[in-house]
């Protein structure tokens with residue numbers, strides 16, 4: 001059985017096919033998916049979507065790339081995180097890719113989320129793009145190792161992976177690892193120990209080969225597992241078992 005550690009099935013591309021998305025998960029032996037929050041405006045609909053589905057969980061948080069999003073206080077996030085289906089804080093982090101300094105608002109937002117993780121004991125889902133050094137520095141300053149979390153949709157170097165793992169973080173690979181050009185990332189996927197690895201789709205984006213360019217969905221996480229298994233010369237069951245065990249170990253609020 002597989003799990004998808006990061007998806008956005010509440011986004012318009014997938015929301016209208018909700019029952020099909022769940023049926024496809026079942027057909028592809030994907031037993032659980034974590035639906036990750038990107039802003040508070042959409043959060044009520046997200047939580048309503050997962051509430052009655054044992055195969056879905058939720059996070060709460062505001063994505064670093066959403067500049068105009070409503071800025072919840074730490075206390076507001078802590079209160080939302082009390083919901084029994086909320087198992088993580090995020091996605092949070094730093095994204096310098098399309099944004100220009102001053103980005104103090106983004107760093108402050110990240111710090112607030114890390115504080116909420118420590119206060120609630122819920123792991124952090126970290127998004128980092130073009131900002132690895134600052135991301136790690138803020139994690140360190142916030143004593144983030146105490147609760148740990150996941151570096152989602154990992155596209156950084158081995159050194160960044162090592163630094164994050166040293167802080168009690170898991171490394172999650174998305175469909176990007178299956179892309180032909182991703183040779184450096186494939187080396188990272190060989191390097192990360194099985195007991196620190198997660199897999200995800202980040203759907204509706206980033207569909208893995210052989211579905212590249214199409215709308216992605218949680219069912220496709222099995223292609224990520226198959227690719228990494230071939231890369232490491234192990235059975236797909238080995239990758240499925242390790243990433244599933246890691247998932248429930250990290251997101252231990254999920255009843256299962």
Ligand SMILES: [Zn+2]
Nearest residue numbers: 091127152153
């Ligand atoms: Zn992300």
Ligand SMILES: [Zn+2]
Nearest residue numbers: 006036091202
């Ligand atoms: Zn995401």
